[in-house]
Amino acid sequence: MTAALEAAEMGRKVTLVEREPYLGGRVIRMAKYFPKLCPPGCGTEINFRRLRANPRVTIMVDSQVASITGARGDFTATIKTRPRYVNEKCTACGxxxxxxxxxxxxxxxxxxxxxxxxxxxxxxxxxxxxxxxxxxxxxxxxxxxxxxCKYEAIDLAMEEKTTTITASAVVHATGWKPYDASRIENLGYGQIKNVINNVEMERLASVSGPTEGRILRRDNGEPPSVVAMVQCAGSRDENHLPYCSSICCLVSIKHANYVREQYPDSDVYVFYIDLRAPGKYESFYRKAMEDPKIHFIKGKVARIEEDESGRAVVTAEDIIGGGKTRVACDLVVLATGMEPESKSVAPLMAKFNPDGFILEELQGDAGLIACGVASGPFDVTTSTQNSTAAALKAVQAGARR
Amino acid sequence: MADITKTGAYICSGCGIGDCVNVEALATVATKEGKVAFAKTHPMLCGAEGVALIKGDIASGAVTAVSIAACSPRVCYDIFDFGESAVLDRIDIREKVAWSQEPGHLETQALAEDYIRMGMVKIKAMELPVPFIPEEPSKTIMVVGGGIAGMTAALNAAKAGYKVELVEKEPALGGFANSLGMRLPDKAPYDAPMENDIGQLVEDVIGDDYINVHLGATINKVSGGPGIFDVSLSNGTDKAFRAGAIVLATGFNPYDVKKLTKLGADLPGVVGSVEFESMLKEGKAPPKRIVFILCAGSRDDEHLPYCSSVCCASSLKQAWLARQANPEASVTVIYRDIRTTGNMEFFYKQVQQDPGIFLTKGETPQVAREGDELSVTAENTLLGGKVKFMADMVVLATGMVPSTLDPSVKVDKPEDQMQDFDRDQVGKASILKLDYRQGPEVPDLKLGFPDSHFICFPYETRRTGIYAAGTVRHPMDASVAKNDAIGAAMKAIQCVEMVPRGEAVHPRARDLSHPEFAMERCTQCKRCTVECPFGAINEDEKTNPIPVKSRCRRCATCMGACPVQIINFKNYSIPMVGAMIKAIDMPDEDEERPRVLAFICENDAMPALEMAGINRLRINPVVRFVPLRCMGSLNLQWIADALSSGWDGIMLLGCKHGDDYQCHNVKGSELATIRASKVQETLDRLMLESERILVDAVQISDWQRLPKMIDGFVEQISEMEPNPYKGF
Amino acid sequence: MADTQTLTIQPDPAFVKSIMENGGETLKKCFQCGNCSVVCNISPDVSPFPRKEMVWAQWGLSDRLLGNADVWICHGCADCTTHCPRGARPGDVMAALRNISFRRFAGFDFMGDLLAKPSGLFLLLLVPIVWIGGMIAVASKEGFMSMKPIVFSNMMPVPAIDAVFLPAVGLAVVSALLGLSRFWRQLKENSPGLATPPGSIISAALAVIKGIAIHEKMGKCVTNSYRFSSHLMTMYGFFALMATTGLVALMYWINKLQLGSVAATPLALSHPVKILGNIGALLAVSGVTMIVARRYGQDGDKTGSLVYYDSHFIFILYGTILTGIGAETLRLLGLAAPAFGIYYVHLVLVFTLLVYAPFSKFSHLMYRFVAMTYARMGKRERPGGAG
Incomplete structure (x- = not known):
């Protein structure tokens, strides 16, 4: 959205192609941003507002790019739009x-x-x-x-539609998906009910989520009193994602805040290898450290087992404190890393590095641009920033000088 | 003013509106009380037939203003878009009434009718905005700072076809990168330092005929605003040019290593990372035992409380290079956390493998001299407890200080005359020398980094048309800074494109309205010039406000500030909202039907309210909501109007302020809170309950909490006596 | 670990290099996350391994490493290696540390050097080839090759064997004991917290033997779960074979010294000692075959990387067993020349295996036993193990 809007506000025509039936991607599903702990819906709404005010952007939801041909300055893209079975007459009356x-x-x-x-x-x-x-x-x-339906908005016979457009540049902003934590065998994700991943935690904390924003045990719906955040669940790990996903430390500190805010008597444990709160984010970390009930333990969790009461027992070596430590938790949040979606959704012309990121240097001067997590593991503000950059790179592809 | 006799009211009964309220009665209110030309009801206004109906009326000349009472303006915006052919207003009786009220109830009907009344007076007060276009706007972009970020911004703006004036204070381009031997890798596989190619970048910039480079240059003054920044500078000779937007890319200064006396900075053999870098660059062989102390002065309240982001990676680079230069050397690195985020992790991984590099976590390091040697002790190490390392040289990895800071700068004003923005200029390096009433430099929130809405609008400073990029904005490494610079160039380009079209830039992008000052009634109180969050209003010597409109973000804080109500927009004005407040059918004192007026921020509280409706939560029917552009636009006149027209309670639902402020206009909600507190004081003095006014922050995600919060306030109001001014 | 005193640390790149050369070449990749200590099913809760060994190894802190019982409590399950996020292969580093320990403690550096490289193999083999060959030349019966039935002692009479093996093994035992005493001293010096073992050595040793008898620890391996059965079979097979050898020698001397009359070699297949020997051979060959198949097969790398030290030991052991079986089989088939030939090779390999034991990986048997006993005395090792 950012890349589309930045180019459109400057004066270019943009087609925004989105796979899901709605805009907003992963971010709109989150409860709060770090470090301000403000709701992503706010910034998303601003972008929606900018879109509403800007007829230069053509929005295509339920759509995927099937093929791209051509070259910088003159691409032709074929876009397939899945039938939504609901047309634009829908008023969402329910x-x-x-x-x-x-x-x-x-x-x-x-x-x-x-x-x-x-x-x-x-x-x-x-x-x-x-x-x-x-x-x-x-x-x-x-x-x-x-x-x-009073508005003749439902059409069960709707068919897939194919649209062909031309463009001078292609921006890949295909984002990410959470790493499949069930592949990390010893962490029990998918087996132990009270072990969840960080995007699920966002939904639990979100008022529009399954628990209306209350963070609860997944097995019995009880409020948790001990919660653990398990860092680098998949990231910085050759067996999974070799890079650092950049955001998980801060996300987990944010999650610690969620829990502490809802349950003043609760204890939160954050197990980490290196606590990465770069730049101004340090103060966000610092504030969490001042809470005596948020415990930061240097040591990677390598074992999670379920006890007879359904709690998830987390084991790690407390490297500074000494010895192995076991914490029986009502809820364990795996800080799963970000895996680029790019390979699965944007085959097309772009070239990927082995991890699936679309790196600029691999594209040459081809007018194929990537931003956000499609181009590397970034947080929201960095994604906003490099999406703005991507918009300029796209504009350059169509510029005459 | 829209011609009310040429105004049509269109009332939709779809989406359950017709089941909830009597729409015919609403139409009667519109025509009888609102005096519009006609009111038409329709079962589905957003359908082809409904839209055709409205368009037909516009085309036939029957109406020049259209008021649609249906769903929220957040939907069907594309369907109900009549361009400049008619003044348009939307009255939301779907989310705010049909979806959130008890169908058929007396109070529900009263609520919908009041919204119609308010809508009718509102559209009457509205006009199509006439865009303000500055004279002779320039599309040139001035980039301040000729380092990596500045040069990248310049090159990329030029590549897109924009002329650039690049200003560098040093006699050569390159910035901090000139001091580096090798640089960090920014390309896969990220496994070794790379050749410092700053020279290539400099060459590209110099060779680009769209870029005009000013070396050894100091800015004397920047006046005007977006589109019309008039810059004068000197580098031997005086020069002047006009620019449309500015990229501030002045980078950072390394933290002064001499301040780190606790880390032995005054001992021989202890050097800062900058000095060590030049040693490496000059090819001096490093000694045999080197100890690096990371976070030297960073993550430290006595020095820099933040993390400087790059010291981990650049120290790893230096450790690697030191080993190259002296294969006999053993290099110990004491870190607190290794913060090589993203793909820089691969570099860490590679450097680790050098058998001569030894890494450990360690806290509270101390450096001492022991005879010919240096010793470094650290606690909580991986090696178990407190350990000591002997060294021939200790390198302190110092952090980044934004170049906007200069502790020597004072503001020459008596304390009692200091405004917030004056205080903000204390310790600010003299860079841009803006001819702004609120001070010559870009304000920060804290720590010297130019303020921006950190997550959502990373580039916006509090000076419209001036975009910060690179390490002046946030500590970052060179490859991030490059991308950052390209983004800032994009924002600058947008600005130079939008300003000549009369459009507002982010976040009210494309808004054509702007504040108009009825100067004849101005009392020179300076309120507007002081309160504008963006410093858009200058003053003449008689303290008359001089709005520089292209600087304006259209938040209307000035309108809210003005005690004599002389600042208004064509489609958003004090009389308009005032009329809405007075338009409702106020029940009598003895009816026990209190009325509460809620001013809500249209960016957050309003969507939250609508989401409550979408989720079919009940919203208290005694409350009428008036969306504001920003709480900052709240004028106290409205409070007076409301109290005197008999409203029993007033809610101001804005955004969070403080360090983690969420207001898109930085100061809006904070100013509204201050203003409201003054009214509350007055009420207390008049022996009226100050609790009649509630100020609260509402987030867009608060839709579930919001109805309860409103109920709570209404209950509190119901317990009080009715407003004694009712019926006056 | 709230150590109050400040220890001065001097990194030792040379030692780091030697660990890397002895099988721990990945050690610098470790970034100290502690994953390994937790995935390990054997590692105790209090100062667990191998995370701390990894950082000591990275810094080359040889004193701490070599006097460290944990290096031996590690059974090479490779679970740490499997799960290591960095590819640092802690299991390999621990193995490398053991490889270095054999040499460090046994003394006679030249022996260690010979065992460390394939180039030393020739010299090592040359000694038994010449010595045993010489003994055969001197002591064999005239025309033993054509005598029926085939009797190996016709070629190498028992006294000749004893003449070779008793002094050689004696020498080995001496250097083993020397090594052990050095090791014991180091353990006491450098395993903090265990320096004053409160438990009795006897009961500790018995408990350890009990544990080893059922391979309690290897039973907890996940990655190298194959090791439980294969190593168990190999161990019991080997002990059975050693017992057989001892019994045969005993029986010989009983007859010889006319202390009684017992069956003489070659024993009938139904003879209990023969049965024991054959069962031992079967167990050992199955066990080692499994080991060889896993370690040298596809994905063998996952079980732990192989260095020459490992291969040397595995193949000498394998060769010894295979030639033993081969010699017996050929003998029973009546193929005199191949049988005697193979038997000769068998003797050479037995010599190599036993006499060089203190310097080879074979000595893991004694170091591990001693380290575990020491740890058990210090209550580091509890019944049932930790984890």
Whole structure:
């Protein structure tokens, strides 16, 4: 969104292609940003506002780029738009949801909640329209939603659409996905209920999430009294992601804040290798260190086991304190790293490094630009910053001098 | 003023509105009380038929102003877009009424009717904005600072076809990078230091005929504003030019190593990392035993409280180079945390493998001289407890201080005349010499880094059209700084493109409205010039305000500040909101139907309120919401209007302020809070309950909490006597 | 570890280099996360290994490393290596430290040098080849090759064997004991907290023997789980073979000194001692074959990297067992020339295995036993182990 808006506000025409039915990516699903602990919805809303005010941006949701041909200054892209089965007449009034008989696991909430087969991803969703998950919808045999919709907004026969556009530059802003923590065998993710990952924690802390913002044990819904943050769950690890994902330390400090804010008697343990709070973020770390109930322990967690009461027992070597330490936790948050989505969503012309990042130096002067986490593991502000840079690089591809 | 006889009210009954309220009655209110030409109801205004209806009325000349009572303006914005063909206002009776109120209830109907009343007077007071376009705007970009960031910004602006004036105070380009031997890797596989190629960058800049380089130059003055920055500088000769936007890329100064006496900076053999770098660059062989102490003066409240971000990686680089220069050397590195984020991790990994480099975590390092040798002790090491290392040389890895700081600078003003922005200029290096009423340099929030809304608007300083880039903005390494500079160049380009179109820049991008000053009634109180968060208003010698409109972010804080209400926008004004406040049907004192007025920030509190509606939460029906551009635009006249028209309570729902402020206009909510506290004092003096006014911060994610909070306030108000001014 | 005193640390790049050359070449990759100490099922809670050994190794702190019982309590499961996020292979570093220890403690540096490199192999083999060859030349019966049935002692009579092996093994035992006493001293000096072992040496040793008997620790290995069975088989097979050898010698001398009359070699296949020997051979060959298959097979690297030290030991042991079986089989098949030939090779290998034991990886058996006993005395090792 940032790259699109920056180029559009300068005066260029932009087509914004998004795979999901809504804009906002991973960020809109988060409860708060570090270090200000402010809601990402605020900045996202500003961007939505900028989009609303700017007809130079064509928004294509439910869409993926199928192919790109051409060269810098003259690309042709074929874009496939999945049928949403709900057209632009939808007012998001929600009548359809009431009658829909089928539920689906909500990927927006990482499966921690269900929605109807016809659903609105979030109250802040842009575009503010429902969509249908055809993998569970009973289709025309049911048709309840069609009957109840006053606005003729539901079209169960909608088909995939192909659009061809031309462009002078291509910006890849395909973002990331959380590393699949179940691949880190000894951490019990997927086996132990009270072991969750950091994006799930964001949903738990989010008022629009499955628990309406209350951080609760995943097995019995009880409030937790001991919570552990496990750093480098996948990152800085040759067996998983060899690079540092840059953000997880700060995300975990943020999570420690969530827990401490909700439960003043709780204890939070943060297990880390190196606590990385670069630049001005140091003060965010410092503030957390002043809380006597947030315990920072240098030592990587290498074992999580479930005890008979369902708690997750975390073991690490306390390198400075000495000896192995075991903490029985009501909730364990794995600070899973960021894996670029680029390989799975942007085959196209761009070249990747072995980790899947689209690095500038690999593209040459091809007019193929990457920003945000597609180009490296960055935090939100750095992504905003290099997306703005990407917009200029894109503009240059079309500039005549 | 929109012509009310040429105004049409369009009321939608779709999305449950018709089931909740009597829309025909709303239409009657619009025509009878609002006196609009006509009011039409429709079951689906956003459908093709509904839109055609409105467009037809505009095309036929029946209306020049359109008031649509339907859903929130946050949706269907593209459908209800009539461009400049009509004044447009949207009254939200879907999220704020139909989706959040009890259908068919008396108070629900009253609420919707009040919104119609408010909407009718509002549109009457609105006009299409006439864009302000400065005379002879320039599209040239001035870049201040000829280091990596500055040169990168210049080159990239030039590549996009913009002329650049590059100002460097030293006699040569290159900046801090000139002092480096080798540099950190910025390309895969990130496994070894790279040749310092700053020379290539300098050559590219010099060879670019779109870039005009001023070496050894000092800025004498920058006046004007975005689009029309008039710059005068001298480097031997005096020069002057006009620029449209400025990139501030003046970089950093290394922290003064001499201050680190606790780390033995005064002992022979103890050097700072800058000195060590030049040793390496000059090819002097380093001694056999070297100990690096990281975070020397960083992450330290006595020195720099923040982390300087690059010292870990650059010390690893120096350790590696020292080993190259003297293969006999053993290099010990004492760190607190190794912070090689992202792909720099690969570099750490590589350097670690040098058998002559020894790394350990260690805290509270101390350096002492023991005969011919130096000793370094550290606690909490990986080697177990407190340990001591003997050394021939100790390198203190010093951090970065933004070049905007100069502790020697004082502000020559008596303390009682100091404004916040005056205090802000204390200790600020003289760089831009802005001819701004609020001081010559870009303000910071703390630590000297130019203030910006750190997460969402990384480039915006509190001076419109001036964008900070590189280490002056945040400690960062060269490769990040390069990208940062390209982004800042983009913002500068946007600015020079948008200003001549009369558009506001971020965050109210493309807004064409701007404040107009009725100077004949000005009392020279200086409130507006002092309170503008962006320093947009200068003063003449008689302290008359001189707005420099291209500096304006359109937040309307000046409008809120003005005690005589002379500052207004075409589509947003004190009379407009005042009329809305007075427009409602105020129940009588004995009806026990209190009325609460809520001013809400349209960026956060309003979407939060709407999300409560979308989630079908009940919102107290006695409250009428008036969205404001920013809480900073709240004028006390409105409070007076509200109290005198019988409102029982007033809520100001803005954003968080303080160090972690969330206000998009930096100061808006803070100023509103100060203003409200003054009213509260007055109320107390008049023996009226100051609790009638509530100031609170609402985040966009507070939609679940918001209705409860409102209920709480209404309950508190209900317990009080009704406003005694009711019915007056 | 709230040590109050300040220790002066001098990094020793030369020692770092020697660890790297002895199988721990990845050690500098460690970034001290402590993952290894936790994934290890054997490592105790209090000052666990191998994280601390890794940092000492990175700094080359030889004193701390070599007098450290933990280096031996480590059983080379390689779970640390499997899970190491940095590819630092702590398991290899621990193995390298053991390799260095064999040499350090055994003394006679030239022996260690010969065992460390393939180039030394020739010289090492030359000694038994010549010595045993010489004894055969002197002591063999005239025309032993054509005598029926095939009797190996016709070629190398028992006294001749004893003449070679008793002094040689005696020498080995002496240097082993010397090594052990050096090791014991180092343990006392450099294993802080264990310096005044409160427990009795006997009960500690018995407990350790019990643990070893069931391979309690190796049973906890995950990555190298194969080792539990293979090493167990090898160990028992080897002990059975050693017992057989001892019994055969005993039986010989009983007959010879007319202390009684027992069966003489070659023993019938049904003879209990023969059965013991054959079972031992079967166990040992199966065990070592499994080890060889895993370590030299596909993904063998995951079990721990191989250095010459390992290979030397494995193949001498394997060769000894295989030639033993080969000699017996050929003898039973009545193929005189190959049988005697192989038997000769067998004797050479047995010599190599036993006589050089204190300097080879074979000595892990005694160092590990001693270190574990010491640790058990110091209560570092609790019944059931830690982890």
């Amino acid at each position: 009548d359809c949801e009431k009658v829909c008989p089928v539920e689906r696991s909500d990927s927006y909430n990482y499966g921690m909640k269900n929605t109807k087969a016809i659903y609105l991803a979030d109250a802040l969703a842009m575009p503010f329209r429902h969509s249908i998950d055809m993998s569970v919808c009973k289709g025309a045999d049911c048709g309840e939603c069609v009957k109840v």
